[in-house]
Amino acid sequence: MTQTFRHRALTALALAASILPITAQAQSKPAPISEAEVRAHIAQLASDAFEGRGPGSAGETKTLDYLAKTWASYGLVSGTNDAAHPWFQPVPLVERKPYAQAVHATARGKAVKLAEDGVALSGRNPADRATGEPLFVGYGIKPDGTLNADVKGRIVLMLSGEPKFEGAAKLPGLRDRQKMLAASGAAAVLITAPDGVPWSALRAQLANGSMRLASDDVSAPIAGVLRGDVSEAMLRAARLSAADAGAKAAVPGFVPVTLPVTLDLATSTAVRAFDSHNVIGKLPGTKPGSGAILLLGHWDHFGICRSEEAEDRICNGAVDNASGMAVLLTVAERLARGAQMDRDVYFMGTTAEERGLLGAYYFADHPVVPLGDIKVALNVDTVAIAPAGAPVALVGRGENGLDGIVDEVAKSMGRTVDSDTEANAFIRRQDGWALGAKGVKSIMAGGSFSDMKLLQAFLTTVYHQPDDELTDATPLGGAADDANLHVELTRHFADEAKYPAAPTGD
Known part of the structure; x- marks a missing residue:
């Protein structure tokens, strides 16, 4: 897809999203988010029609379309704060794909x-x-x-x-x-x-x-x-x-x-420069100047990741991270139906996380809202791992003073807390790291990181493979629990009286 065509397509999607009717009605106590709601969004995002959500592909356009239109239908508005790029923040990338290599080695004149x-x-x-x-x-x-x-x-x-x-x-x-x-x-x-x-x-x-x-x-x-x-x-x-x-x-x-050992290395590589996009929506708060809360997760995966000879060519990324985006969608819907909050709440789907947190790093360098105004960033990634009732673990425990609040909110919902720091092994491997490095208080909370054996079973089998697909066996109880947890965490942090946070970021 050419850059011009992509720009026109995304502009059209943004306009369509901006005029969708707001159908949700405010309720004082919306029902808890269900597994069925989470499953419905995963089924869409991880379907073959989305081609594995590769940045710079037709799958990206479909993904951005789905996310922006769904958020708009709940009552969110564009969160880019940029009239030239509503909903979508361009992220300039360079892609390299190797297609040939040669490796020769010798030692003391003999081939190795x-x-x-x-x-x-x-x-x-x-x-x-x-x-x-x-x-x-x-x-x-x-x-x-x-x-x-x-x-x-x-x-x-x-x-x-x-x-x-x-x-x-x-x-x-x-x-x-x-x-x-x-x-x-x-x-x-x-x-x-x-x-x-x-x-x-x-x-x-x-x-x-x-x-x-x-x-x-x-x-x-x-x-x-x-x-x-x-x-x-x-x-x-x-x-x-x-x-x-x-x-x-x-x-x-x-x-x-x-x-x-003398090495002789040669490569042939296809090089492509293009724009991918972060997608950003916003629920406006009632108190301008009180700061903002950011919920984020990466929408991207590896796209069509196998050769034409492969039986299954698509890396669908159902768990990683269609499940996280499903949580962001359902959380946005519930918050939009409830009472308006003090602070603005931003929802962001980042691009190219799988390629090194690139969308998150770009946002950290080109924020749509000053980083000092972001009181808390909550990252959601790979949540369809744990069953219902799993303890809440934190990626970032002990790093930014949020532990006590998250633990209290979790306990108030009947969740147990995993208080060890095992999950911190993943701090650098998730989008929150890019924001934390800039001084934003960032954390990832949920059940998937409370059971390292269960998580490793995923990481050493279907992780980043075509087999990461939505099936009847995909555990969604924990994902629904985590979605409901993020509704309550967001409401707490977006309440200026409950969380009178000092400025963060730089």
């Missing part, structure tokens, strides 16, 4: 066999090449967060885990470390495959391409991920086992090691 299917490469440009002996940099940084080596012109091998230097403050995450290496002139940045993600799923995801914000398009000429056996073969050339390499890299004084 590296499994081709254990290497996944992508280039910055249509054609890229890098040669040389790779530099193993461990986690790539010192305890002070600066790079630990001069990498200009080098092929770099880096561990994908998070560095944990004793006494060090919060350090750059994997994506930031990759960008630091690229900005310092690395010819190629190779990382080890992250733990806990099946290689087949990871490779399929990488083959589907990568996206970056056009304003933050920093990458090495070649980027890649190595399966465990491939990275171990390279480390063995320097007489390092994977365990030894990890242990040495965790020591503050670690010195990067040149691996005595």
Whole structure:
């Protein structure tokens, strides 16, 4: 779809959404949100007709149409506060899809066999090449967060885990470390495959391409991920086992090691620049100047994610994250039917979360309402995991002073509370992180993160696969519980008397 046609189509959708009749009638105590209501929205968003909701695809247009028109039918208005772009905030992106690669390795003049299917490469440009002996940099940084080596012109091998230097403050995450290496002139940045993600799923995801914000398009000429056996073969050339390499890299004084293997890497990549969109609606409050509450979740998934030969080509993303968007839709409907709140309440569906929280980062840099006015941001993601009655866990517990309020509201609804901090392992992996990094109090509350075994069962099976589809077995009791929880949380935070919050953000 061309940019001009997409712009006209989205403008037409925005106009249609703005003139839909408001059919909901205000009620003092609307009935609780039901599983059936949540299911109906998931069934639409995760249907094959939406083609997996890939950014920049026909599936995006259908998704934005559905979200904006549904919110408008409940009585929401455009939340972009921009007459030129009602409902939809353009997010300029650059997409790269690899379609060919070549990997050759030699050591001491002899060929080194590296499994081709254990290497996944992508280039910055249509054609890229890098040669040389790779530099193993461990986690790539010192305890002070600066790079630990001069990498200009080098092929770099880096561990994908998070560095944990004793006494060090919060350090750059994997994506930031990759960008630091690229900005310092690395010819190629190779990382080890992250733990806990099946290689087949990871490779399929990488083959589907990568996206970056056009304003933050920093990458090495070649980027890649190595399966465990491939990275171990390279480390063995320097007489390092994977365990030894990890242990040495965790020591503050670690010195990067040149691996005595000459790599010759080549890539062919399709590059596309385009606009995707965040979709934003608003329930106006009664007290202008009292601030705003933001509920958000990502609408995107991986689209048509398999080749034409595959039996099922579409990654529908029913749980991740049609379920979260279904919650935002049902919560908006209930709040619109109830008494008007003091503060404005914004509902946002972000784009390209699956590609690195890109829509959320763009919003954080280009907010439609000053970040200092956003008193609380509530992110909703992957909620159709837990059964009804699951305890409420928090992603962000102990980080921003919201724990006590969330716990009290949950208990008032008969929910139990999971008070440990296990769920904080996901802080950097969800849209709230982009806002929290800017000082906005952000949290993700719900039952899905209270049972790590149940969550891991999803993450290691259908997660990011075509099998993430809505079925009769999809547990929606917990999703309905979480929807009702967010109705009450929003009402609490939107009440200036109950939550007289100090300014946040920058």
